[in-house]
Amino acid sequence: MEDKSNIYKLMTIITEAAVENEVLNDLVKLGAKGYTSVDARGLGHHGVRSAAWGMSANVRIEVMDTEENVRKMAAAMKERYYRNYAMLIFLHDVEVVPHDDLDGVWD
Amino acid sequence: MEDKSNIYKLMTIITEAAVENEVLNDLVKLGAKGYTSVDARGLGHHGVRSAAWGMSANVRIEVMDTEENVRKMAAAMKERYYRNYAMLIFLHDVEVVPHDDLDGVWD
Amino acid sequence: MEDKSNIYKLMTIITEAAVENEVLNDLVKLGAKGYTSVDARGLGHHGVRSAAWGMSANVRIEVMDTEENVRKMAAAMKERYYRNYAMLIFLHDVEVVPHDDLDGVWD
Numbered sequence: 001m002e003d004k005s006n007i008y009k010l011m012t013i014i015t016e017a018a019v020e021n022e023v024l025n026d027l028v029k030l031g032a033k034g035y036t037s038v039d040a041r042g043l044g045h046h047g048v049r050s051a052a053w054g055m056s057a058n059v060r061i062e063v064m065d066t067e068e069n070v071r072k073m074a075a076a077m078k079e080r081y082y083r084n085y086a087m088l089i090f091l092h093d094v095e096v097v098p099h100d101d102l103d104g105v106w107d
Numbered sequence: 108m109e110d111k112s113n114i115y116k117l118m119t120i121i122t123e124a125a126v127e128n129e130v131l132n133d134l135v136k137l138g139a140k141g142y143t144s145v146d147a148r149g150l151g152h153h154g155v156r157s158a159a160w161g162m163s164a165n166v167r168i169e170v171m172d173t174e175e176n177v178r179k180m181a182a183a184m185k186e187r188y189y190r191n192y193a194m195l196i197f198l199h200d201v202e203v204v205p206h207d208d209l210d211g212v213w214d
Numbered sequence: 215m216e217d218k219s220n221i222y223k224l225m226t227i228i229t230e231a232a233v234e235n236e237v238l239n240d241l242v243k244l245g246a247k248g249y250t251s252v253d254a255r256g257l258g259h260h261g262v263r264s265a266a267w268g269m270s271a272n273v274r275i276e277v278m279d280t281e282e283n284v285r286k287m288a289a290a291m292k293e294r295y296y297r298n299y300a301m302l303i304f305l306h307d308v309e310v311v312p313h314d315d316l317d318g319v320w321d
Contacts, residue, residue, distance in 0.1 A: 010197065012308075014250050024150070034151030034195070036121050036167060043238070044248030060250060064197065074311050082313055088248070089311035090224065090278065094119075094197035097181050099189055117304065131257070141258030141302070143228050143274060171304065201226075201304035204288050206296055 009070040010062060010094045013077060014042060015087040017057040026080065027063055030073045036062045044086055056086070064094065116177040117169060117201045120184060121149060122194040124164040133187065134170055137180045143169045151193055163193070171201065223284040224276060224308045227291060228256060229301040231271040240294065241277055244287045250276045258300055270300070278308065 015023060020037060027035055042058035063073065074089050081087045122130060127144060134142055149165035170180065181196050188194045229237060234251060241249055256272035277287065288303050295301045 008197070010199075028150070034149065036147045036149045036151075036165060038145055038147045038167060038252055040250045040252045042248065042250045043242070044250075058250060060252060064195070078311055088278070090222070090308035091311070092199065092224075092306065092308045094199045097185055097196035097198070115304070117306075135257070141256065143254045143256045143258075143272060145252055145254045145274060171302070199306065201306045204292055204303035204305070 006096045006098055007093050008064050008096050009067040009091055010064050011070045011074055011089060011091050013061040013063075013087065013089050014040065014044075014058055015061070015081065016085055017059050019081065019085055020059045020061070023059075023061060023077070023081070026076065027061075027073060030076055031069055032063045032065065032073065034063070042086075044088065058086075064096070113203045113205055114200050115171050115203050116174040116198055117171050118177045118181055118196060118198050120168040120170075120194065120196050121147065121151075121165055122168070122188065123192050124166050126188065126192055127166045127168070130166075130168060130184070130188070133183065134168075134180060137183055138176055139170045139172065139180065141170070149193075151195065165193075171203070220310045220312055221307050222278050222310050223281040223305055224278050225284045225288055225303060225305050227275040227277075227301065227303050228254065228258075228272055229275070229295065230299055231273050233295065233299055234273045234275070237273075237275060237291070237295070240290065241275075241287060244290055245283055246277045246279065246287065248277070256300075258302065272300075278310070 013023065017039070024035060024037065038060045040058040040060045042056060063070065065073070070091060074091065077087065077089060120130065124146070131142060131144065145167045147165040147167045149163055170177070172180070177198060181198065184194070184196060227237065231253070238249060238251065252274045254272040254274045256270055277284065279287070284305060288305065291301065291303060
């Protein structure tokens with residue numbers, strides 16, 4: 001039933017609301033063709049440096065792309081934000097319901 | 108550890124906030140036994156027709172059901188909304204912590 | 215590409231907003247090292263006892279941990295909340311982008 005050609009990687013980034021705009025701009029520069037961002041509350045490890053904990057205003061950002069592109073974006077996010085900001089990134093596969101077979105109608 | 112009988116398909120629909128009520132009503136008519144909807148901000152492809160892009164008020168809707176039911180709902184959503192609305196649908200498996208073995212107590 | 219040592223279990227709990235604080239406190243007592251909580255609207259089965267249905271103020275809580283820890287937390291949540299509150303718990307695997315290899319710099 002599952003069409004392998006429609007399997008993409010979903011990247012979820014949970015981070016501080018304060019850096020939402022910066023992160024979203026970076027994602028677009030890194031090639032993201034879209035994203036979804038949701039306000040969240042969170043408790044977690046506030047970066048490697050501070051090692052502080054606390055409830056805070058977070059955002060939960062999702063980006064979907066090919067595995068190769070997602071891994072590049074994840075590596076860039078890690079390098080830019082992991083040291084100094086609370087950020088958690090996780091990946092999993094999703095099957096996308098494609099738009100492709102509709103394209104012909106409007107071309 | 109994983110009980111295959113508890114594996115269901117989770118459908119995530121990301122779409123324009125303007126059609127949230129219509130989509131939720133359709134899902135219930137299509138047999139959804141529940142749903143979860145969350146406000147979101149998004150950037151993405153605004154439908155095949157308009158080909159416009161931009162940040163917009165979105166919703167992130169989740170429905171969980173058997174694979175068969177989810178595929179029927181996804182096909183109906185695609186047919187009704189993909190051409191004229193910004194909508195992205197993706198699917199993945201989840202293992203549900205069941206209520207079943209509690210039922211006897213209240214019967 | 216996927217590093218098995220970075221595979222964790224993500225637990226998603228969808229429940230009534232009224233018990234959010236109680237659930238989050240329980241999760242921390244049960245060993246959760248972090249969580250993310252998002253406001254949601256939902257329609258679903260309101261507990262085994264009431265069998266009532268309706269749209270309501272929900273929260274969508276995520277916790278990530280080892281499979282063993284997540285299963286312990288899920289069992290405790292089920293025992294404490296499933297009978298008397300609308301609660302749905304589902305699990306799936308995610309690959310985490312690790313912080314580990316950054317640690318050395320700040321030690």
